[in-house]
Amino acid sequence: MPEARRLSYIxxxxxxxxxxxxxDPSAIVFGEDVAxxxxxxxxxxxxxxxxxxxxxxxxxxxxxxxxSAVGAAMLGLKPIVEIMWVxxxxxxxxxxxxxxxxxxxxxxxxxxxxxxxxxxxGALPGSCAQHSQSLEAIFAHIPGLRxxxxxxxxxxxDLLVAAAAAADPVVVIEHRKLYFGPxxxxxxxxxxxxxxxxxxxxxxxxxxxxxxxxITNDVIAAAELLVVDGFEIEVIxxxxxxxxxxxxxxxxxxxxxxxxxxxxxxxxxxxxxxxxAGVSERCFHSLDAPVRRLGAPDLxxxxxxxxxxxxxxxxxxxxxxLRQSCQE
Amino acid sequence: xxSALTIADYRLMYLIRSFERRVAAMRDTNDIVGSVHLCNGQxxxxxxxxxxxxxxxxxxATYRGHGWAIARGATAAELFAELLGRGDGVNGGRAGSAxxxxxxxxxxxxxxxxxxxxPIAVGAALAHxxxxxxxxxxxxxxxxxxxxxxxxEALNFAAAFQLPVLFVCENNRYSELTPIADMVRDPRxxxxxxxxxxPGLEVDGNDPAAVRDVTRAALRTARAEGGPRFIEAHTQRIxxxxxxxxxxxxxxxxxxxxxxxxxxxxGRDALLASGTTEPEIVSVEVEVAAAIDxxxxxxxxxxxxDDASVREHLYA
Numbered sequence: 001m002p003e004a005r006r007l008s009y010i011x012x013x014x015x016x017x018x019x020x021x022x023x024d025p026s027a028i029v030f031g032e033d034v035a036x037x038x039x040x041x042x043x044x045x046x047x048x049x050x051x052x053x054x055x056x057x058x059x060x061x062x063x064x065x066x067x068s069a070v071g072a073a074m075l076g077l078k079p080i081v082e083i084m085w086v087x088x089x090x091x092x093x094x095x096x097x098x099x100x101x102x103x104x105x106x107x108x109x110x111x112x113x114x115x116x117x118x119x120x121x122g123a124l125p126g127s128c129a130q131h132s133q134s135l136e137a138i139f140a141h142i143p144g145l146r147x148x149x150x151x152x153x154x155x156x157x158d159l160l161v162a163a164a165a166a167a168d169p170v171v172v173i174e175h176r177k178l179y180f181g182p183x184x185x186x187x188x189x190x191x192x193x194x195x196x197x198x199x200x201x202x203x204x205x206x207x208x209x210x211x212x213x214x215i216t217n218d219v220i221a222a223a224e225l226l227v228v229d230g231f232e233i234e235v236i237x238x239x240x241x242x243x244x245x246x247x248x249x250x251x252x253x254x255x256x257x258x259x260x261x262x263x264x265x266x267x268x269x270x271x272x273x274x275x276x277a278g279v280s281e282r283c284f285h286s287l288d289a290p291v292r293r294l295g296a297p298d299l300x301x302x303x304x305x306x307x308x309x310x311x312x313x314x315x316x317x318x319x320x321x322l323r324q325s326c327q328e
Numbered sequence: 329x330x331s332a333l334t335i336a337d338y339r340l341m342y343l344i345r346s347f348e349r350r351v352a353a354m355r356d357t358n359d360i361v362g363s364v365h366l367c368n369g370q371x372x373x374x375x376x377x378x379x380x381x382x383x384x385x386x387x388x389a390t391y392r393g394h395g396w397a398i399a400r401g402a403t404a405a406e407l408f409a410e411l412l413g414r415g416d417g418v419n420g421g422r423a424g425s426a427x428x429x430x431x432x433x434x435x436x437x438x439x440x441x442x443x444x445x446x447p448i449a450v451g452a453a454l455a456h457x458x459x460x461x462x463x464x465x466x467x468x469x470x471x472x473x474x475x476x477x478x479x480x481e482a483l484n485f486a487a488a489f490q491l492p493v494l495f496v497c498e499n500n501r502y503s504e505l506t507p508i509a510d511m512v513r514d515p516r517x518x519x520x521x522x523x524x525x526x527p528g529l530e531v532d533g534n535d536p537a538a539v540r541d542v543t544r545a546a547l548r549t550a551r552a553e554g555g556p557r558f559i560e561a562h563t564q565r566i567x568x569x570x571x572x573x574x575x576x577x578x579x580x581x582x583x584x585x586x587x588x589x590x591x592x593x594x595g596r597d598a599l600l601a602s603g604t605t606e607p608e609i610v611s612v613e614v615e616v617a618a619a620i621d622x623x624x625x626x627x628x629x630x631x632x633x634d635d636a637s638v639r640e641h642l643y644a
Contacts, residue, residue, distance in 0.1 A: 026458075026459075028454070028458060053458075054458075056489075058485065059481070059484055059485055059488060061481035061484065061485055062481075063447050063477060063478040063481045063482075064447045064450060064478070064481035064482050064484070064485035066447070067444070067446070067447020067448045067450065067451060067478065067481075067482065068447050068448070068450045068451030068454055068482075068485060069451055070447075070448050070451055071388070071436065071447070071448035071449055071450060071451025071452040071453075071454070071455065071465070072451035072452065072454045072455040072458070073451070074436055074448070074451070074452065074455075075386065075436075075451075075452050075455035075456070075459065075461075076455060076459060077454065077455045077458055077459070079451075092478075094441055094444055094478065095444070095447060095448075095478075098440075098441050098444060099439075099441075099444060099448060102427075103437075104641050104642065104643070104644070105422065105641050105642050106419060106422050106423050106427055107419050107422070107423065107429045107431065107437065108419045108420035108422050108423075108641055109640070109641040110419065110429065110431035110432075111429055111431045111436065111437070112644070143642055144642055144643070146643075166644070167643075167644035168643050168644055
């Protein structure tokens with residue numbers, strides 16, 4: 001039986017990285033402040049001591065971090081690198097999009113770049129516009145990449161272990177709002193799960209809510225608030241955007257006839273657009289209402305908490321949108 | 329230790345030149361399509377550097393990388409096939425002229441992003457160290473790449489960890505279509521490495537023996553965990569940046585001077601001066617020409633890349 005421990009989300013991330021280092025001698029971990037300081041959020045705490053020489057700090061050089069991960073992976077290492085904030089990936093997107101994503105395909109399978117890029121994203125009160133974006137759609141748009149967003153301590157562990165075991169580049173996008181949330185019983189399996197697969201977090205028949213990342217908790221909270229109105233919302237946590245679990249989402253919408261996609265990212269060009277289009281194509285004849293999207297309005301992210309609260313979708317707005325989807 | 333130019337050096341330079349002449353002809357007839365960047369005039373750098381690389385060493389190059397692939401041991405046939413979009417190409421026709429790799433030779437690829445391959449080479453060096461391969465990572469890039477942030481990040485990264493990397497800057501005086509001298513305050517590019525704590529060396533990039541000698545020492549140091557080295561090889565390309573480049577940026581008489589200084593001309597004269605006979609050289613040239621003919625004929629006879637395979641190898 002795999003060990004089970006009560007862990008917070010960030011502790012689960014730490015346990016997953018430790019598990020990868022312990023089971024795969026080719027795994028190495030590097031990034032800014034990850035070794036001696038243990039990561040700005042503590043994701044890699046203690047690992048440099050436990051795995052000497054395999055966990056190291058780097059210069060503040062995202063292109064060098066990501067590029068060297070690609071090169072090391074091409075020669076058989078399994079780098080797990082941290083990009084401290086997803087916003088920082090933009091200064092080195094070349095190494096993710098032009099380099100990592102191309103290796104296997106362009107070289108016809110003769111070389112591969114199985115890297116795991118851990119990062120975190122999202123808005124928290126006071127976070128500035130360059131430390132608050134939700135950029136998952138950028139990565140999900142890139143063929144050759146895998147993208148996941150764990151929303152529970154168990155998934156923080158499972159998805160990262162799966163990513164590190166994968167033979168392709170994977171972007172694991174955590175949300176720092178979840179890092180220090182409540183502890184949960186986390187099963188620390190050493191058997192990586194397959195990539196992909198959504199999860200029904202709440203069963204219902206009135207409407208399907210598709211979501212991912214930290215806002216999943218708000219969608220579940222909103223769903224509970226609608227019970228008094230007689231609506232039972234099915235909440236699907238997508239977990240993986242690439243590959244996306246169309247089967248589960250399609251089957252749910254075929255049953256409920258309604259669908260709302262909720263994400264923290266702004267609406268235009270968000271991955272919600274892809275989900276809405278995909279659901280419309282697959283479930284057109286089952287739909288009783290238009291597939292709707294709820295995300296942040298198309299704005300930059302202000303730092304002031306009052307302004308930020310007007311941007312990031314709240315439970316109240318999710319309730320309102322779900323009710324509309326159910327009643328239409 | 330100083331070495332001398334050998335007939336083998338000349339043969340390899342001549343092979344690269346002959347390969348690329350045929351590539352240019354194939355581009356003219358549209359058998360090859362798309363951007364093609366020739367290394368005519370720069371062959372001595374690839375020949376000199378690769379002559380002292382060992383099996384465990386890896387190589388990362390630029391889109392002007394046909395010569396490096398051939399010097400490292402790729403066959404003209406598999407490269408022709410690649411450029412011609414044939415399934416038998418070294419990457420099945422998916423990479424083309426400007427992004428090809430040869431995995432079995434540790435040739436980790438050309439790169440069509442200026443400077444993009446340099447951090448990757450640093451990662452290869454991480455792997456050499458971690459896996460104790462005994463090898464070093466060689467990365468070649470142009471003078472233009474010296475103004476890319478990724479290159480500077482990579483230089484510092486390699487220096488900070490004393491990784492086994494040999495940085496080779498082929499300075500052909502042009503950053504694509506613009507003189508490098510107009511784009512920097514100090515054109516002595518190797519001096520920049522010193523700022524990162526990496527010994528910065530320079531060499532006559534038209535002399536394979538000189539390149540060999542400076543590379544041998546640098547690679548020995550890198551492999552022995554003595555830290556990275558940087559070599560600026562002064563050379564010239566005697567063709568456009570790409571096939572079709574009108575080269576309006578050239579000064580009058582410049583190309584004539586470059587063509588007199590380029591390594592095949594200088595190398596041929598040097599061999600004759602040191603006692604190799606004209607018939608010996610001609611016999612090498614004839615042998616290479618025949619080999620190129622055979623390789624080109626074979627590649628042209630192979631089927632075009634099968635579109636049924638287009639979805640393969642995106643993921644494991």
